[in-house]
Structures are given as C-alpha cells and as structure tokens.
Amino acid sequence: MYTQCPECLSVFSVDARTLAQAHGFVMCGHCGAGFDSIATLADQLPAEPFTELPSHEPAVEPPHVNAVVYRPRNEAEAEAAENEAPAPPQDIFADLVVTPRFARDKRMDRPRRWPWLVACLLLFLVLAAQLAWALRDPLIADPTTGPIVQEACALVHCPLPPVRDVGKLQLLARDVQTHPTVPGALLISATVRNDAAFVQPWPVVIIRLSDGNGKVIAMRRLNPYEYLDDTEALHRGLAPGAATALVFEVEDPGHQAVGFDIGFE
Structure with a gap:
C-alpha cells in the first residue's frame, strides 16, 4: 500500500502494522510534516508521471463489522456456564436393535450338509457294488471273503454266479x-x-x-x-x-x- 505527504508530495510504502500504530497518522521522513496516511492510501500507484495521489473523502458514518471471529466471555458468563448442568449426549443408537451373535439361530447359519452326505454315501455304495460285481469271481474264490459273501447272499436270497477253478x-x-x-x-x-x-x-x-x-x-x-x-x-x-x-x-x-x-x- 502507498500514501503521500501533502506538504512535499513524497510517496511512501506503508503496511498495515505502520497504519495501526497511530490510527493512520504518520510523520513524513522527508519534510517532517505529520499527516493522515489513510486520506491518500492506495493499493497501486497510478501511471507516471503523476503529481498527487487521489484523496479519500472522510466517511460520514463509520462502517459496521458483523463477522465475529472471537469474543471472550466475562466472569459472570463463565460462572453461569460452570453451574449449568451439561446436557446428556444424544444416543444416536438408542433405537437400534442388535441381536448378539451367540443368540442367533445356529440352524439358520449352519449349511445343510446331510443331502451331500447322503449323495456321497449312495455313490460310494454304487461304486462298491460295481467293484464287487466286477471282482465277483476272485471274491468268491478267496478263502477269506468267499464264506462272507456266501452268507450275505444267503441272507438276502441272491444267487451267486458259479466260480470255476x-x-x-x-x-x-x-x-x-x-x-x-x-x-x-x-x-x-x-x-x-x-x-x-x-x-x-x-x-x-x-x-x-x-x-x-x-x-x-x-x-x-x-x-x-x-x-x-x-x-x-x-x-x-x-x-x-x-x-x-x-x-x-x-x-x-x-x-x-x-x-x-x-x-x-
């Protein structure tokens, strides 16, 4: 930002800190005259050559500021805030119904395995029957398995094919x-x-x-x-x-x- 001495027309560069020290009143470093720097305050310099910076008319009514950033509390407000009981925190999960894991019906979570077991058992029996039929002659002729096969067939009345040796x-x-x-x-x-x-x-x-x-x-x-x-x-x-x-x-x-x-x- 720039300002100009009204006596010697010297232009100076100022910042916000310099303006805030005496509410915009400064001393000219060239002629020593005191002047209001805000009256000729400009963000940019006009194109040269120039003589004087434009002057600002004094405001009739001070501007209002509304964007409050911080306001410290006084002792009365602080004491009232301490005596006031804190409001209980709102429970956002008050209406949520949660079923514990151990309380669930385990039969609903457990996969039905018995159909697979029955199917595997049936397939195993079919495979065993096919193998027994394919190896019927060695099984009947074997001295260990032969009597067992004969007794089993006698119980279910199934005729055994003759084995020739x-x-x-x-x-x-x-x-x-x-x-x-x-x-x-x-x-x-x-x-x-x-x-x-x-x-x-x-x-x-x-x-x-x-x-x-x-x-x-x-x-x-x-x-x-x-x-x-x-x-x-x-x-x-x-x-x-x-x-x-x-x-x-x-x-x-x-x-x-x-x-x-x-x-x-």
Whole structure:
C-alpha cells in the first residue's frame, strides 16, 4: 500500500502494522510534516508521471463489522456456564436393535450338509457294488471273503454266479475198460474231488486216447449235461471237499489206443 505527504508530495510504502500504530497518522521522513496516511492510501500507484495521489473523502458514518471471529466471555458468563448442568449426549443408537451373535439361530447359519452326505454315501455304495460285481469271481474264490459273501447272499436270497477253478479239481482215480453191453465202445470211470472252498460247477471233461508213441489218436470233449443224468446235481454243482465218481462212454478207436488221459475245463 502507498500514501503521500501533502506538504512535499513524497510517496511512501506503508503496511498495515505502520497504519495501526497511530490510527493512520504518520510523520513524513522527508519534510517532517505529520499527516493522515489513510486520506491518500492506495493499493497501486497510478501511471507516471503523476503529481498527487487521489484523496479519500472522510466517511460520514463509520462502517459496521458483523463477522465475529472471537469474543471472550466475562466472569459472570463463565460462572453461569460452570453451574449449568451439561446436557446428556444424544444416543444416536438408542433405537437400534442388535441381536448378539451367540443368540442367533445356529440352524439358520449352519449349511445343510446331510443331502451331500447322503449323495456321497449312495455313490460310494454304487461304486462298491460295481467293484464287487466286477471282482465277483476272485471274491468268491478267496478263502477269506468267499464264506462272507456266501452268507450275505444267503441272507438276502441272491444267487451267486458259479466260480470255476479247474486247478482245484483233483483226479483221484481213473479206469478204462471195454463196454460190457455196447460193442465198439469203451467205458471210462474217474473219481474227482473238489479241493476248493466254494461250490464249483461241473467241469467240461476232455478225454484223450493215444497210441504207444503218445500221439493222440482220438479226443472227446464232454459237457456236464452229457455225462450227468441228475438235473438237481447238475444245478447244485460240486460241493467243496466233495468227491464223486464219473462214468463216460466213448467210441473205441481200435487196438492202436493203448493210453488215455483226462483233463478238465
């Protein structure tokens, strides 16, 4: 801000602090005259050359200031404020209803797992049944699991498929002779025992006749219904540990047949 001495027309730069010290009355540093600096106070200097700064007319009525920044309280107001009871703080959560976590219905939060457990159990049973069906022959033939499977099937009346293990069929005795009533035929007898721990179906019997050099000159393959007349025994099978005698009628190949062999399928 700038002001001008009315006596020597010198222009000075002033600030708010300088103006506030004597309410705008200052002394000229050039001629020593005292003057009211607010009368010619300007924010900017006019363009040169100039002689005098414009003068401000004195205000008829002092301006009003309304923007109060701070007002210190007197002793009476301070004492009244101390004696006044403080108002209770307003509880903004007074109408809010909160349910504790432990008081909630746990059945609503708990996921329903029993349908998945039932589905997994059913799938497991189906898989176990498929595996048991695929491995039925080894399970029935096994001496440990075979009796368990047989007892379980006996309870539910489910028929077990026959398991064949010709390696467990033991040929105890055999004999061949000329047929007493049929000319040109041989009568072959054999005693077979089932050494397996399970019931076996009657085997397919293979009879081979050979000459003196061991060459097979005749062979006959007999199915169970061809050498068994008992239908019930045919369906019942050969019980574990049971021995039975079998009789076969075959055609006599002549004097060249000096040996015979019996096998099972």
